[in-house]
Amino acid sequence: MPAYGNWINGREEASGATCETLNPYNQQPWATVAQGTVQDVDRAVRAARAAFEQGPWAAMTATERAALLRRLGDIIKRDAQELARIESTDNGKLYKEMLGQWQYLPEWFYYNAGLADKLQGDVIPSDRPNFMIYTRHEPLGVVGAITPWNSPGLLLIFKLAAGLAAGCTFVVKPSEHTPVSTVELARRIHEAGFPPGVFNVVNGPPEVGAALVGHPGIDKIAFTGATETGKKIAAQAARNLTRVSLELGGKSPNIVFADADLDVAANGAVAGIFAATGQTCMAGSRLLVQQDVHDALLDRIVEQTRSIKLGDPMDPATQMGPCANEPQLRKVLEYIDVARQEGASLKYGGQVDPALGGLFVQPTVFANVHNAMRIAREEVFGPVLSVIPFKDEEEAIRIANDTRFGLAAAVWTQNVHRAHRVAHRLRAGTVWINAYRVVSFAAPFGGYGESGLGRENGVDAIREFTETKSVYVELSGAPRDPFKLG
Template sequence: MELTIGREEDLRAYSMHIGGSQVVSERRMDSLDPYTGKVWATVPSGTASDVDRAVAAARAAFDEGPWGRMTATERARCLRRLGDIIARDAEELARCECRDNGKLYREMLGQWRYIPEFFYYYAGMADKLQGDVIPSDRPNFFIYTRREPIGVVGAITPWNSPGLLLTFKLAPGLAAGCTFVVKPSEHTPVSTLELAERVAEAGIPDGVFNVVTGDGTLGAALVNHPGLDKIAFTGATETGKRIAAAAAANLTRVSLELGGKSPNVVFADADLDLAANGAIAGIFGASGQTCMAGSRLLVEDSVHDELLERIASRTREIRLGDPLHPDTEMGPVANEPQHRKVLDYIEVARRDGARIVHGGAAAEGLGGYFVQPTILADVTNDMRIAREEVFGPILSVMKFSGEEEAIRIANDTRFGLAAAVWTENVHRAHRVAHRLRAGTVWINAYRVVSFAAPFGGFKESGLGRENGMDSIREYTETKSVYVELNAQPRDPFQLG
C-alpha cells in the first residue's frame, strides 16, 4: 500500500473547543513539523480563564446536561459512532499526528486504525457496570452497590502518541459517564483538536469533551482546579509527582502513567534473531519515544557479543528520513528540546565510560531533529544512562551471568513500567516474569498493547491502570445503598 502523503504548504489555524463552541484567542502558539522544522499549524495559547470555562462546561454537562441523563446503552451508541468516524478518518488523523510529532506515518496510521477498537470495547462495557447485592447481617436491611461516574476529568496527554494515549483515558471515561477537559502537549495539539470535531459529529453532547491548548502554565491551572473530580496524566515521572501533590490539595483522584527504564532480558537459550528484532523494535521504534521503550538490554554473557553484533548489523541499515515516506524506518525526535536532551545524554554516557557501538550523534543532512540510532556497550547499571529515562533512540547493553543476577539488575531501578524475557525455556520464562517488578511483562515479544489488557506501572512508573476492565473502574465511584425493610421506629441513638 502506498503511504506517501504530500505536505501542503497552507498554514492550518485551529480553535479550542469549550462547551460545544470553537474558542479563539489573541495569543497563538506554533506547531512545528519535526521533519522540516517549519510551522505547519497554529493553535490558541489559552489562559486560566479558558480552563475555568472548560471545567464549568464539563460540570454542567455532567450535572445538568443530557449526558448525565443518558442511559449507559445510549452512551454506548455514541461510543460506537465515534469509533466508526475515527475509522473513516484514520488517514487524516494519522497524517496530522505525523506532522505534529515526526513519528512514522505507517505507525500513526496503524494506531488510528486500532483506536476505534477501544471505543467499541468500552461501548460493550458501558451497560455492564453493575453493582452487587450485599448479603446483609441485619435482617431488616436490603443492601446493594452502584458504580457511578466519578465526574469531571482533567486529562493531560503527552506528545509521543497523543491520540492513542488520550483514548486510553477517554474511551473508559466516556463509557462510565464522565465528562472531560483535555490539555494536550503544546508540541502536539492538533490531533486532539481534530478529534473534538469528530466527538461532536458522533452525537456526544456539548460540554462532554472540551479541549484547551497552551503551555505548562495552562496545565498547572487545570490540575489545580477545584472543579475536577479526577486527573488522568501521561508523561514524565517528575511532572507526575507535581501533579499528585497539586491534586492532594483538593483530594482530586489521580491516575498517572509515567516513565520507564524497562529491561529487555535475553538468556543464552533465546532465539537470538527474534531477540535482536525485539530489541530493535523496543528502542528504535518510534525513535525511542515511548514510555515502555526497552532502553536497557540485559544479555547473558555467553551470547552477549553475538547478539550485540546482530543488533548492530541491523541498526546500521535503519533508514532515517521523511516519516511520511513508506521506506522510512525511523523519523526525527519530536521537538528541539528533546533533540538536545538526547544528544546530551549520549555525551554523559560517553564520559561515564560507555562505548559507542553505533551512532552517538545527530544525523546530519536530513534537516529537522534527527538523532542516529545509538547503541552503547560496556554500560553498568549505576551509570546515569542506565538510571534515567532518556526518551530517545539510545540502547544501553549490559551483561549478566545467570538468572539471579539478571533479575537483580532488571529490578534495580526506580521504575517498573514494562519488561521482557527472551528464552526458549518455558519454566524460566514464567519464573522470571513473575519476579520482574513491572506492570507489563512480555515473553519473547516487545511493545505490544491491547485495549483488553491493563497497562500501568509499579514503583515510580505510576498509579492506577489504563485499558481493560481495571481502567473503567478508575472512572467510577462505588456507592452503597441501604434499604430499610421494616417501617418501624428504632433507637435513634444506636448504630444500625
C-alpha cells in the same frame, strides 16, 4: 496554514493569542493553534461540570452512552488516514505507525461501549435481617486529562474511552508541541453527537495545565508524561484531594537468555528501542544479555542498527523519524555525552545524523554499560540502547528490578519454565515473553514504582473513573430507637 482553536462547550473558539506548531521533519510551521488562558480553563471546567450534572449527558443511560461510543469509533475508523497524517506531521512519528494506531483505536471505543452498561453493583448479604444492602458504581465526575507529545491520540483515548463509558466529562490539555490531533478528535466527538460540554480542549503552555490540575471543579487528573512532572501534579492535586492516575516514565529491561532465538531477539531489541525514535515510555532501553551470547547478539544488533533508514516520516521506506522537538534532541545528545564520560563503549551512532541534520539523531548503541551508570538509570526518551551483560537468571532479575521504574519488561527464552518464572518475579506492570511493545484495549497498562499510579485499558480502567456507593434499605418499616445503630 490550517487554524485550530480551543474547544469549549461544544464549540471551537479562536482566541487573541496563537502559536505555530512545527513539523519536526523540516522544522517548518504547518498550523496555528489558539492559546488558552486560566479563564478558558475555568470556562471549560464549568461547561464539563454542567454537562455532568444536568442536560442530555447526565440523563443518558449507559446503553445510550455506549451507542455514542460506537458511533465515534466508526468515525475514527473512517478518518484514520487523515488523523494519522495530521499526527505524523505534528510529532514526526512514522505515518505507517500512526496509521496502525488510528486504525486500531476504534477498538477502545467498541470495547468500552460493551462495558458501559455492565457496571453492575452487588447485593451484599446483610448481617441485619431488616436491611437490604447493595452497591452502585457511579461516574466520578469531571476529568482533567493532560497528554504528552509522543502519542497524543493514543494516550488520550486510553483515558477517554473508559471515562466516557463510565459517564464522566473531560477537559483536555494536550502538549503544546502536538495539540492538533486533539482538536481534530474534538470535532469528531461533536460529529458523533456527544452533547456540548462533555469533551473540552484548552491548548496552551504549562500554566494552562497547572490551572487545570489546581481547579476545584476537577474530580480526577489523568496524566501521561515525565515522572518528575507527575510528582508535581500529584502534589498539587492533593491540595484539593483530587484523584490522580499517572502513567509515567520507564527504564524497561529487555532480557535475553542464552537459549533465545538470537535473530528474533535482535529484531525485538531493535524494535523495542528504535521504533518511534525511542520516544515511548515503554522503550526497551536496557538490553540485558546473558554473557554466553552477549557478543553474538551485540554484533547482530549493531548490524541492524547501521541499516536503519532515517528520513521523511511520510515515506513508507523510512524506519526512524526525527526527535519530536528541539528540547528533546538536546536532552538525547546530553545523555549520549554522559554515557561517554561514564565509560560506556559507543558501538554505533552517537550524533546528529550528518546527512539529514535538523532533529535527526542517529540510532545509538552503547556496550560495556553497568546498571549504576546514569544511562542505565535515567529515562533518555530517545533512540539510545544500553547493553548490559549478566551471568545467570538471578543476576538478570536483580539488575532488571534495580530501578525506580517498573513500567514494562521482556523475557527472551525458549525455556517455558524460565519464561514464566522470570516474568512473575519482574517488578513491572507489563511483561512480554518473546515479544516487545504490544498493547491491547483489553489488557491493563500501567506501572510499578515511579512509573505511575493506576491502570489504563481493560476492565480495570473503567473502575478508575467511578465511585462506589453503598445503599442500605430498611425493610421492616417499623419504628426504630433513634439512638440505636442499625
